[in-house]
Amino acid sequence: MHKSYKDIFNQRANLYHTAMGLAPLARSLEFELAVKYLALSGREKLLDMPAGGGYLKNYLGSAVSSVVFMETSTAFAEYCPKKEESCVIGDFAVLPLATASMDRILSLAALHHVNEREHFFRESLRVLSPNGRLVIADVEEGSDTANFLNVFVDQYNSMGHEGLFLTSQDEQVLEREGFNIINSVPEEFHWHFESKQQMLDFSRGLFGLDLADDDTLYSGINQYLAPTFGEDGGSCRWQLRYIVAEPAKSER
Numbered sequence: 001m002h003k004s005y006k007d008i009f010n011q012r013a014n015l016y017h018t019a020m021g022l023a024p025l026a027r028s029l030e031f032e033l034a035v036k037y038l039a040l041s042g043r044e045k046l047l048d049m050p051a052g053g054g055y056l057k058n059y060l061g062s063a064v065s066s067v068v069f070m071e072t073s074t075a076f077a078e079y080c081p082k083k084e085e086s087c088v089i090g091d092f093a094v095l096p097l098a099t100a101s102m103d104r105i106l107s108l109a110a111l112h113h114v115n116e117r118e119h120f121f122r123e124s125l126r127v128l129s130p131n132g133r134l135v136i137a138d139v140e141e142g143s144d145t146a147n148f149l150n151v152f153v154d155q156y157n158s159m160g161h162e163g164l165f166l167t168s169q170d171e172q173v174l175e176r177e178g179f180n181i182i183n184s185v186p187e188e189f190h191w192h193f194e195s196k197q198q199m200l201d202f203s204r205g206l207f208g209l210d211l212a213d214d215d216t217l218y219s220g221i222n223q224y225l226a227p228t229f230g231e232d233g234g235s236c237r238w239q240l241r242y243i244v245a246e247p248a249k250s251e252r
Helices: 005-022 028-038 055-059 118-127 144-156 168-176 196-207 214-225
Strands: 045-048 066-071 086-089 102-108 128-138 179-193 228-230 233-247
Touching: 005 196, 028 055, 028 102, 028 128, 028 179, 028 233, 055 066, 102 118, 118 128, 118 168, 128 179, 144 214, 144 233, 168 179, 168 233, 179 196, 196 214, 196 233, 214 233
Parallel strands: 045 066, 045 102, 066 086, 102 128
Antiparallel strands: 128 233, 179 233, 228 233
16 A cells, blocks of 8 residues: 555654754755756745755755745654744645745655645645746656665565656646646766765665665665765765646636
């Protein structure tokens, strides 16, 4: 049975957040690409959904006027920034925001845990301003990253992993729900680490790999993610497709 994002991270948000703290710069390129595709000018209101622990904040600077960090998992929401920004509990099918109240929406590396994504697309269209933009970044079906998650992680995470990864059908659904696809780019980049052990500890926490010892974990990463290490640290490969969609003018 496919587990929802909410169910998964209500159980393991703490492990994920701890992993992000172990190597806070590991995924920098992933977040920097997301910010690039958001095309921010400093005046936009941004919705980060789901926000996890609000990690995007470190890459925004003064690029937006305000941010709403939204989570479906109450466990994850405990780690969201709670000062100037707003942290909100919501649902992929029902975003508790006013119509046309956001200029940008980002959904990073989470929709593969969401069934019936058309509900989220529909709500995103409602919440976006007429000149707004939705950026989706997620694992693509058939990629090495997808196989790492649905084969290796599925075997060595006691909760399993049944990711519903991006296909061309997602873009068709976005268009059917009232979006124009502005860009759709498969991006390959690297997660960077100070040491092999840091990579192992980070990966074990991020993916909940409670059934894998270090040797097994390195073997899995080596099979799918091509790690390389030298005297100054190293990296492993990661792949996401970044989709940029904007409201079709005829829908407004």
